Amino acid sequence: MQRLTYLSFSFALLLLHFACSSFAQIPDMQQNPPSVKWHQLNTPNFRIIYPINFEKEALRTANTLEQIYKVEGLSLERNPKPISILLQNQSAISNAFVTLVPRRSEFFTLPPQDYNFIGTNDWLNLLMIHEFRHVVQYEKSKTGFSKLVYNVFGNLALSGLGALSVPNWFWEGDAVGMETALSPSGRGRIPNFDLLYRTNLLERGAFTYNKAHLRSLKHQVPNHYVLGYLFTTHIRQKMQDGKIWSPITQKAFGQSILPFTFSNAIKKHTGKYLVKTYQEMNQSLDSLWRKQIQDLPITEASTLNQRKSKVYTDYEFPQYLADGSIVAVKSGLGDIQTLVKIDKNGKESKVFTLGIFSDHVMLSAAQNKVVWNEFEFDPRWQMKTFRVVKIYDVEKQKLTVLRRKTRFSSSALSPDAKMVVTIDNQTNGSMQLVILDAETGAEIKRFENPENHYIGMPRFADNGKEIVFLKTVRNQGKTIALLNIDTGETQNLLPFSEENFGHPVKVRNYVFYNSPYNGIDNIYVLDLENNKQYQLTSRKFAAYNPCISADFKTLLFNDFSKDGMNIAEMSLNPENWIPREKVQDRNTHFYKVWVEQEGNSQVLKDIPNTPWKPEPYPLISGIFNIHSWSPLLDANDPEKLQIGLFSQNLLSTMQASAGYEYNANEQIGNIFAKMSYQGWFPMLNLGLRYGGRSGTGRIVNSQTNQTQVVSLTWDETVLDAGVQVPLILTNSKYRRSLSMGITSSYRSIANFNRREFRDRQFGSLNYGIAYRSVLKVAPRDLAPKFGFVFTANYAHTLGTDFSGEIFGTQGRIYLPSFIKHHSLSLRTGYQRQQNRQGSYYFSSPILFTRGYDYQNHESLITSSLEYRFPLFYPDIALGPLLNIQRIKGALLYDVGQGRDVVNGLETKLTNYQSISAEIGFDVNFLRLNYILFDIGIRATYIPNTQQFIPSLVIGQIGF
Numbered sequence: 028m029q030r031l032t033y034l035s036f037s038f039a040l041l042l043l044h045f046a047c048s049s050f051a052q053i054p055d056m057q058q059n060p061p062s063v064k065w066h067q068l069n070t071p072n073f074r075i076i077y078p079i080n081f082e083k084e085a086l087r088t089a090n091t092l093e094q095i096y097k098v099e100g101l102s103l104e105r106n107p108k109p110i111s112i113l114l115q116n117q118s119a120i121s122n123a124f125v126t127l128v129p130r131r132s133e134f135f136t137l138p139p140q141d142y143n144f145i146g147t148n149d150w151l152n153l154l155m156i157h158e159f160r161h162v163v164q165y166e167k168s169k170t171g172f173s174k175l176v177y178n179v180f181g182n183l184a185l186s187g188l189g190a191l192s193v194p195n196w197f198w199e200g201d202a203v204g205m206e207t208a209l210s211p212s213g214r215g216r217i218p219n220f221d222l223l224y225r226t227n228l229l230e231r232g233a234f235t236y237n238k239a240h241l242r243s244l245k246h247q248v249p250n251h252y253v254l255g256y257l258f259t260t261h262i263r264q265k266m267q268d269g270k271i272w273s274p275i276t277q278k279a280f281g282q283s284i285l286p287f288t289f290s291n292a293i294k295k296h297t298g299k300y301l302v303k304t305y306q307e308m309n310q311s312l313d314s315l316w317r318k319q320i321q322d323l324p325i326t327e328a329s330t331l332n333q334r335k336s337k338v339y340t341d342y343e344f345p346q347y348l349a350d351g352s353i354v355a356v357k358s359g360l361g362d363i364q365t366l367v368k369i370d371k372n373g374k375e376s377k378v379f380t381l382g383i384f385s386d387h388v389m390l391s392a393a394q395n396k397v398v399w400n401e402f403e404f405d406p407r408w409q410m411k412t413f414r415v416v417k418i419y420d421v422e423k424q425k426l427t428v429l430r431r432k433t434r435f436s437s438s439a440l441s442p443d444a445k446m447v448v449t450i451d452n453q454t455n456g457s458m459q460l461v462i463l464d465a466e467t468g469a470e471i472k473r474f475e476n477p478e479n480h481y482i483g484m485p486r487f488a489d490n491g492k493e494i495v496f497l498k499t500v501r502n503q504g505k506t507i508a509l510l511n512i513d514t515g516e517t518q519n520l521l522p523f524s525e526e527n528f529g530h531p532v533k534v535r536n537y538v539f540y541n542s543p544y545n546g547i548d549n550i551y552v553l554d555l556e557n558n559k560q561y562q563l564t565s566r567k568f569a570a571y572n573p574c575i576s577a578d579f580k581t582l583l584f585n586d587f588s589k590d591g592m593n594i595a596e597m598s599l600n601p602e603n604w605i606p607r608e609k610v611q612d613r614n615t616h617f618y619k620v621w622v623e624q625e626g627n628s629q630v631l632k633d634i635p636n637t638p639w640k641p642e643p644y645p646l647i648s649g650i651f652n653i654h655s656w657s658p659l660l661d662a663n664d665p666e667k668l669q670i671g672l673f674s675q676n677l678l679s680t681m682q683a684s685a686g687y688e689y690n691a692n693e694q695i696g697n698i699f700a701k702m703s704y705q706g707w708f709p710m711l712n713l714g715l716r717y718g719g720r721s722g723t724g725r726i727v728n729s730q731t732n733q734t735q736v737v738s739l740t741w742d743e744t745v746l747d748a749g750v751q752v753p754l755i756l757t758n759s760k761y762r763r764s765l766s767m768g769i770t771s772s773y774r775s776i777a778n779f780n781r782r783e784f785r786d787r788q789f790g791s792l793n794y795g796i797a798y799r800s801v802l803k804v805a806p807r808d809l810a811p812k813f814g815f816v817f818t819a820n821y822a823h824t825l826g827t828d829f830s831g832e833i834f835g836t837q838g839r840i841y842l843p844s845f846i847k848h849h850s851l852s853l854r855t856g857y858q859r860q861q862n863r864q865g866s867y868y869f870s871s872p873i874l875f876t877r878g879y880d881y882q883n884h885e886s887l888i889t890s891s892l893e894y895r896f897p898l899f900y901p902d903i904a905l906g907p908l909l910n911i912q913r914i915k916g917a918l919l920y921d922v923g924q925g926r927d928v929v930n931g932l933e934t935k936l937t938n939y940q941s942i943s944a945e946i947g948f949d950v951n952f953l954r955l956n957y958i959l960f961d962i963g964i965r966a967t968y969i970p971n972t973q974q975f976i977p978s979l980v981i982g983q984i985g986f
């Protein structure tokens with residue numbers, strides 16, 4: 028019993044540490060432009076905060092959330108307290124989240140173009156069901172020990188313990204189940220959602236639980252949404268109880284102090300521990316999915332891309348160019364998104380490296396041009412993002428951007444490549460088809476959408492006179508529509524249904540499209556002459572993205588395999604097409620247990636229209652919003668542990684905190700208060716700190732006249748005021764950012780431990796600039812293949828006899844290596860500071876030579892050459908304690924030289940040199956996939972002293 032108590036106490040301390048650290052993972056605050064004016068709607072259970080031009084959708088959101096409020100909490104037996112929902116309409120990113128710091132949910136209102144994500148749902152409806160389930164889950168977590176911790180430390184600690192005691196796959200899988208149960212679509216009904224899991228299971232066999240949960244760099248592993256949906260559904264089926272997850276999570280959250288509480292809770296309520304249940308689930312799914320493909324006829328097709336390795340790689344959205352070659356998007360574990368060209372012999376060549384691909388569902392080519400959409404960013408306001416149209420001329424190797432600061436999505440070229448059709452997503456929530464000039468970007472024609480139906484994946488017909496696209500009407504479903512460009516008339520080609528059509532292409536009198544009609548995604552065709560539908564492909568796992576050759580003899584498409592999407596080609600012979608009515612139904616209906624057990628599949632119908640009264644949102648009244656009183660690690664300085672009050676307003680324009688801070692580097696603590704207002708173009712920062720400091724200083728021995736270094740302690744009061752301008756400059760394959768700032772400080776220092784130093788009061792100024800431009804990376808890359816990082820800082824005292832000054836600049840360049848995923852980088856730093864008796868020593872802004880303790884010098888130059896490389900991707904685990912994803916090595920060479928003037932005359936040079944070797948491990952502890960530790964061992968050789976110095980390395984910092 029004593030041993031169990033000790034282990035529980037130790038584990039609780041570990042959980043508390045991770046709960047503190049989790050705050051460091053929260054993104055920097057992101058704001059809207061101050062020109063955005065906010066209103067609010069207050070209902071019994073929600074406060075909807077929205078920009079004033081989004082009022083119509085805000086009212087619908089308020090009424091829908093009230094409609095689903097009690098339904099969402101039934102199976103987890105919780106009704107949450109009222110919560111604020113922010114509708115973000117300035118962002119071109121389709122996303123949403125729920126957080127407790129501070130407690131709120133944010134919906135990014137622009138709908139995605141990925142039909143395998145949105146299905147036949149209305150986007151806001153989907154977000155409301157999915158995200159509000161997270162609100163219910165958080166409310167459920169407020170029980171037992173977790174509730175006690177919440178009462179003592181606040182929301183931050185509750186969030187951390189919730190994430191650590193219950194795996195993230197439950198949170199997302201349960202929410203996916205609810206979106207499937209309460210809507211007519213949802214990802215649980217879409218075969219593409221579990222496609223990778225299904226393929227891996229049938230082709231490779233089941234992965235271990237650790238690999239499925241913690242992911243892998245060796246194989247492509249589905250994300251936690253998929254694992255969670257399959258696992259939560261399996262438990263519901265096994266126990267035939269729609270409320271089974273309520274007692275499981277009640278026990279897990281309530282006993283979060285205990286190790287492996289989630290597995291113990293599953294054992295108590297289902298009879299088997301977590302891993303055994305996972306194995307049982309895989310056995311059941313294997314049987315289900317093998318039965319699905321039993322006696323499945325496979326249509327013949329040839330694979331055109333040539334794989335040089337078995338590393339997971341997708342070749343997506345294949346399109347014919349004018350010369351008959353094929354262009355596609357290549358990406359995977361080892362490759363960033365790149366346009367590649369594949370000739371008639373299967374030879375692959377690089378065409379162009381994409382930036383941040385915004386519509387990762389579509390590519391269009393005509394003649395020798397290719398069009399797609401990318402994200403771009405407002406430099407200052409991170410909540411204001413854009414989608415732009417980019418066209419690349421393969422023959423001329425020329426890139427054209429059609430207009431900046433647009434919100435276009437799913438673009439396609441006309442057959443003559445002179446026009447582009449795209450979707451204009453406006454900030455009031457409306458969507459319209461627009462035709463642009465492919466050279467100038469000028470708007471040629473706009474088609475109104477008065478009822479604001481969802482529009483998706485438009486393409487020109489081969490005659491250039493029509494546009495085919497997806498059309499979804501709320502509460503009716505989806506169809507494929509055809510627009511006559513000249514008249515503007517739209518014709519629905521199929522009845523509205525919940526069939527998840529995708530990627531329509533019209534050639535001659537046929538419309539080709541993707542569909543999961545029989546339970547397996549394949550390519551179908553609609554014959555417009557007889558209004559009949561046929562199945563073209565019957566592939567084992569899935570076929571997508573049809574493209575028809577100019578002579579109408581060949582079908583080009585994506586064929587899914589365990590190693591990724593392949594480019595496949597088959598003969599386009601109508602005699603081989605299978606009438607849809609003869610296609611065998613192979614649907615598994617795995618999702619139905621959710622629908623039956625929740626029993627509210629019609630909850631989105633007949634939403635009331637209560638006219639909630641809009642009111643201006645008071646920006647000032649909520650400026651201070653305390654959400655936590657926890658210990659946490661400083662996100663900007665992980666060597667500082669803070670305990671205090673932490674505040675952030677709902678619009679993310681104001682952060683404030685106050686409390687006690689312990690500096691692990693100096694092993695001393697102080698009291699602090701700081702505030703950052705980020706709602707204006709320059710961020711305004713204020714800070715106050717009082718407490719002890721420790722360091723070193725130089726004194727001249729009066730007897731020997733020699734300078735010596737002594738240890739110092741003193742008390743210091745610091746008042747800071749500064750401005751900072753953080754900018755995002757990304758608009759290509761390079762991630763670019765620029766940050767500039769200036770801080771004015773007043774310092775009062777006293778109570779030195781050495782009589783040679785006296786009390787002082789003085790001011791100082793600190794100027795800083797940082798620029799970063801690095802190529803985006805693939806999952807297996809240890810560092811960018813190319814890029815540059817630069818920082819410069821200058822600080823000096825003001826008008827005092829106690830003077831101090833330091834200037835430092837440091838740059839790192841990343842260079843291509845001869846071997847894939849190997850990294851070569853060169854870092855150089857220069858520093859100059861005032862370094863005499865009585866000087867104030869500012870913190871050094873550059874890295875010192877490895878293997879040495881930091882030393883003050885009047886001038887210092889350091890350089891480092893680093894070569895890092897992967898060794899193995901073992902995917903091995905020591906039970907639930909440790910999981911190793913990657914083993915890697917590094918060779919490091921450091922040099923440095925310090926220069927000082929001694930006795931006012933003599934120049935003294937101090938040389939530093941070290942050679943290091945590292946072996947590192949990317950690991951997870953205790954099955955915690957929120958944190959992937961980079962930990963290793965470094966051996967450093969100092970030639971000057973012929974010493975070997977071993978050290979523990981965390982990240983790239985040695986201890």
